[in-house]
Amino acid sequence: MSNAPSSPTGPVNRLAETTSPYLRQHAHNPVDWWPWCEEALALARETDRPILLSIGYSACHWCHVMAHESFEDPGTAELMNRLFVNIKVDREERPDLDKIYQTAHQLLAQRPGGWPLTVFLMPDDQKPFFAGTYFPREPRHGLPAFKQLMQGVERAYREQKTAIESQNESLMAALAELEPHASDALPERSAIDAALQQLDTSFDPEHGGFGDAPKFPHPTNLDLLLRHATDAPQTGAPDRSALAKAVWTLERMVRGGLTDQLGGGFYRYSVDALWMIPHFEKMLYDNGPLLALCCDAFAVTEDPVFRDAAVMTADWVLREMQSPEGGYWSSLDADSEGEEGKFYVWDREEIRALLAPAEYAPFAAVYRLDRPANCEGRWHLHGYRTPEAVAVDLGLEPARVQALLAAARATLYVARERRVRPGRDEKVLTAWNALMIKGLARAARTFDRPDYLESAEQALAFIRGTLWREGRLLATYKDGTAHLNAYLDDYANLLDALLELLQTRWSRADLDFALALAEVLLDQFEDPIGGGFWFTGRDHETLIHRTKPLGDEAIPSGNGVAALALERLGHLVGEPRYLAAAERTLKLAAESIRRMPYAHATLLFALDEWLDPPETLVIRAGDERLDAWRREAQRGYRPRRFVLGIPADESHLPGTLAAMAPGERPRIYRCSGTRCEPPTESLADVVKPTS
Structure with a gap:
């Protein structure tokens, strides 16, 4: 099911032997690619050639574009092979490398990074001296041609080594300065109020969400609003404004183009402020937290729109994302047949021909097929109007309109299934599986769905049987091979998922597993002196930098999840070591939270429960x-x-x-x-x- 940007014929390079579907997509490139390994690093040192490091992932649209334009081009490959040792990395398998070199890119380029990430490294110590993202085949949009760039970088390496070495010293000092430093005191509770104020300032009252386009779902921020709105123990009254922001944002995402209106599941993000046109890949790590959030929104409001979104998302996971072995696959591609979103968009007359007139009328009214096409001459389904409003206009009972819409969606779904499907990244990642296990456990409990619980238990059984070896987790699995030491996110999120499952049904084995994970967190990842948790374990490969990430990114902060889960487990079994580790983490994060409160929602959950235990x-x-x-x-x-x-x-x-x-x-x-x-x-x- 993987989308392969390169030709499936001809000689293969070393990437054919890897487990990553993304790396395998480049196995037929004429580039002499290496995976990240000691042999490749040694070759760079021995031949005194800089390393060209390219980081991406299989569902990444612009990664495919750069592959087609440059990595499949014999002339470009010849230049790459002659001047550099070329290393390709799947950022989903090696988030440790991605975190380091994304941060280095921000420091070197003075702008945010992204994927594909293109970094040139010194051959002797892997320190980066030039970084960018996508580079085109020909100069455009203010970017140099990739060939020109490579020649300039290689020439600078030969002629300006002293200046590069001086720059590298400054870069390493800057990386060290970015790391958090422990405080003697916990963050103040006022940090939670400050985060809520920041969200209030950036809130879009018309369309929901925060800031302008592009808009990301940011489930941790919505969770923060929802918790505060319904709990507010310090104020003594629910915060209706916070509740309205969370519910309105989630509703616009659910009714709009960020959701697959036919097959369920959420896309990665919206390119516009209206949640209308998404970047079409579907990532497991988005859908697990958003599934849990929809369950919570339904529990608060009893609005069926959130129940339906949760059920459609969970059903999509069971139908399309769970392997026969039990683990959940990673993602669906944005592209099919070389075009982003082609699988999902429609011609209006195609819809009209497929639906009965009675079905077409409410369907066209809800999704405004009478408006100009919203996606490059075609229609991506976006709910402009509610079914209830359309029922009034058509003089029909709301239940009748809902039934007609359901029938129309079912018909279109069947028709869509005959199309060429997007590629699927069929590797199993421990941390992402944990996020989905938690989401499905929450859905099983909220909607009394034993099939959701069974799915979560199958995924957990797969992790225990395949990715838990000799008391340690592995990070990834594909085609019978499990490998790579697991990261902080793997341990923290799996511990959190186990606590969620334990609330859904009792399992002594799960409690014992949770305790074992907590012990590894303390033994391998915690800094008992400085506080907090390193992203990599003590016996991990030595890299140029070791990070303690605190802020929420695409997935919740590993330090935040670890602190919160250890607090709950520590209180449950009365283990003061777990509580002390959580406290040290909060003290480490105090300054970082003070500077940017809203970016640390998961740590704020841990702070809230530390100050006022649940x-x-x-x-x-x-x-x-x-x-x-x-x-x-x-x-x-x-x-x-x-x-x-x-x-x-x-x-x-x-x-x-x-x-x-x-x-x-x-x-x-x-x-x-x-x-x-x-x-x-x-x-x-x-x-x-x-x-």
């Missing part, structure tokens, strides 16, 4: 009331309540759970942080009605 309910029962009470305790949106239902016959529990013994009748233990109340045998004593 409620933990442990239910012990030996009959059907165990699940019934657990469900009742979880009813509604309860982000500050952690509920565990443990069967009465489960014994030898770890830590403070061992003291929470069952009784002759169902029993509930209620704790807040390190303080626990006497057990009660009345559910009403601890569960108040949803407000």
